[in-house]
Amino acid sequence: MSDTTGGPNLTQQRILTTAIPGPKSIELQARKQAAVAAGVGTTLPVYVVAAGGGVVLDVDGNSLIDFGSGIAVVTVGNSAPRVVEAVSEQVQAFTHTCFMITPYDGYVRVAEALNRLTPGDHEKRTALFNSGAEAVENAVKIARQHTKRQGVVVFDHAYHGRTNLTMAMTAKNMPYKSGFGPFAGEVYRAPLSYPYRDGLDGATAAARAINVIEKQVGVENLAAVVIEPIQGEGGFIVPAPGFIAALVQWCRDNSVVFVADEVQTGFARTGALFAMDHEDAVPDLIVTAKGIAGGLPLAAVTGRAEMMDAPHVGGLGGTYGGNPLACAAALAVIETIEADDLVGRARAIEATMMERLTALAERDARVGDLRGRGAMIAIELVDPATGAPDADLTKAVAAAAHQRGLIVLTCGTEGNVLRFLPPLAMPDHLLTEGLDVLDEVFANA
Template identity: 65%
Template structure:
């Protein structure tokens, strides 16, 4: 693909599904020019992980400004699960943009907002009466979920967990565990937020029941329940390292919360919408959250988020207490309806499980030859490999960083995460083909062996 032809390039599933670094190394000249402009125009506080500028994407590939084609194992951090520039989503966006780009849901209602709320009320776990409010970002959704819980209970304290990531607003930074880069220099944070030990089977070795008992004891002793409004937890921790809790942990925590009159909030911003092999990860643990926060994969790449919960909880704030100028924008809602249809009719939850099985099989084969892979975990198309010092089990963040950097030079977008930065995470679009996945894993295996 010649760079002179790139202005004519259209994304979507019709892009050639192949890995090709025509420039030899990244960034190529066109990307270098954009990155230089970025350095002069954009705050250095907005870091970037990839050495190229994207111009198109679709299926399982991302095309950069020089025509290089890279295998996408990140989906814009779990956003483009239905595939970038999905044709149905693109049509819905274009048609809506030609009619109504903005109305503000706080001024006049419009049907697409109502339809998204109806879909979320139907799809989220539980058969109880629900209500939904739409926002723009995952952090905004989590923050408003806490606001709702406080209004409903008349209490103020909130418990989050070790390794948690919930966002970058002041309240969600307080909920987030990792200090750097997310919290350093930004305090003081919202008060009355407390942290409890989570379940991390690879590192703590506890059963789910024992981990839950430890967490509940900590909460009762160090926080108390009399003023506890909510427990906020990711069913599978995302930025914290794709940590899947031991069986029984979430169930016990949800049951305890219910008994104490504490609102149980599931942050499914990253795990939601077929990513883990079911529409929501909560389903796999048999839990029904009182309130669920969603975003990322909800609208095929457009900014949209939601808080959905029990009607009596969601209706607790005073009229006008929730809202935002852009929350539930008509164009984003149109994209969401097309995206949700793709999840429901396109078999994407099944595809997520197929992707997960392929990833786990290939990663297990690699780990059998390389003891630096200490753990492989996750659900569906949300899989991680934790890299460690094989002699001590200590996290090896330097190896994870080198591996991600080496792989992108070979045309594979590979993301890191984890409290220690030593986890490689796999979040491919659910539209990626097996051949691309196998090619990407071949690259990862070769590069890991060479490091």
């Protein structure tokens, strides 16, 4: 991959000209604190002027290696050439009409592409929205209309969004839920397959979850089971093989809608086009967002035609849902993934990261678990004597990486998981250097 990937042909190199954050970023952060609501936090207060390939350039001239991708959004890169070109063309034509008033072909073309690409060869329909949370809410609406039931089952450690319903569906209290209730009702939680912590095989973990659902909710009350095939904020937890397939079969047998929340896992991120492609199962509805449009706000629900068509005309929609700029970006993202074999690129990134992180885990007992797929990899940090989650170490490692010019994110219900989400546009030498930085951090932590 080239050394000058990205819109402004950014040099693909880690460059530290100041401490992190630098003086101009510190000045902007002070302005942010005076102008922006305090509830809007920042992980790393460096203020960006350009980004592309595998780097983020800040106002102080620092070039940081990006292992975050805007939380799995810029999978194809922050300024992928096809996306830039498509959006530039569309913005000159028109920026908005509202698809529900006077429609346009970009929306239809995105729907057609998603119907073609998402798992399963059944007849499908798609509806477009703005964000992952909005799409999750609409998936629930669709499932309730189709089944004429109300109950929704989600799982331990789940993250589905910040709206009222999706806060109820999200497991983690801080910072997502605390003080924001009361929340929407008819949401129930079942135990997830978490191999590192529960030691169960997929079939046993599924039987445990199904028992909870049947006893505490009741099939006759249940509209949908909603799950992330690999959990995101919950800690990049990959369920044991067979867990998801057993849940899908149980849903089929009981006329319950199975919803795969692929907001974080979709669009080549896991070394398959969708994470459900790794499972021997097909979802009824699939929710996508984040990586769908290269950084523009877009989300979708795609699924079985008879389910998607259940809501009455006018029951689905939104002012900006399927905005023409975002649709143009999404079509360019899909073209880039297919033309540049980014599914294969994600698998190559996985091979490199797994080799390096396995070596780290073998020499550092604080790495309790290494897991993930494709360019969605995580390590869970623990007290080596007890196995207890070590959130303090995780925070310290992330902070030290930031100081060395490597953007990493944390996650997990206990705050003890480091997650790595490099853009698939990142060149190999930057990926290797980022892992070198991580080795240095652990050696000194």
